[in-house]
């Protein structure tokens with residue numbers, strides 16, 4: 001953590017993209033460049049994420065199957081206007097309790113954000129969690145970042161079609177399980193599955209399962225960081241909760257600069273360099289495709305994968321810890 005967070009100043013006259021040459025204007029539309037995210041296998045923050053992701057996924061996919069005294073553990077029975085939560089039944093007149101719980105949860109979230117920054121975005125937001133699962137599946141099927149880039153550039157072949165089909169099938173299966181589980185909190189899951197596959201469920205059940213399956217597949221498979229950058233309102237107003245003591249992921253230019261390559265074992269000071277060896281690993285692992293060395297950016301979801309990547313590099317290069 002640095003005491004001063006560098007902020008990148010943008011000079012509009014320096015924008016030399018095709019549309020803006022010589023106009024001194026900043027183009028507000030930019031087509032998306034596909035991000036090939038390198039998987040991070042180890043690291044302190046990745047371990048925290050693995051634990052939180054497993055716990056959250058476990059709760060989401062398993063709680064729907066649990067029952068208490070013959071009642072589902074969590075069941076929002078809209079036709080009967082009864083809401084079963086952990087063995088207690090609530091009725092519409094109890095909604096004031098729900099409002100109270102939601103208000104407490106919202107204040108809790110704001111409080112955590114003030115202390116630890118965008119931990120919600122980096123570790124628990126469903127968009128992040130499902131995107132990480134989809135990226136994990138992608139890496140298992142298509143291979144490492146370099147292999148995926150090569151595969152996308154390669155001409156159509158049997159291998160390419162097989163890998164792409166396997167990936168999209170796996171994504172769709174996960175999306176279907178997500179959709180079924182979500183609807184299962186409103187329509188007891190065992191009945192839902194039986195009714196869906198015997199074509200006896202009502203039309204709304206088919207609609208909502210299809211809707212959540214499609215939403216999961218598109219958001220986690222295709223849109224990914226664009227949901228955080230362009231669609232999520234919470235991402236935009238979180239910065240108002242920050243104060244000078246809020247923890248943020250940042251690059252320390254006092255330590256890292258001037259960056260530059262060098263041979264292993266050479267003291268950076270001998271070459272007049274800082275500790276950053278300019279390996280680019282922090283950029284390659286970033287799920288939003290930014291370079292944290294450019295300073296604090298609204299695209300940063302605070303996942304800290306860049307820290308894990310840099311830690312790994314510095315461990316290999318024997319660069320001392322701060």
Ligand code: SF4
Nearest residue numbers: 276277279280282310
């Ligand atoms: S991972 Fe670390 S050493 Fe490598 S470019 Fe990023 S900040 Fe520099």
Ligand code: SF4
Nearest residue numbers: 286300301303304306
């Ligand atoms: S710069 Fe990228 S990798 Fe680093 S915390 Fe922000 S979003 Fe995560």
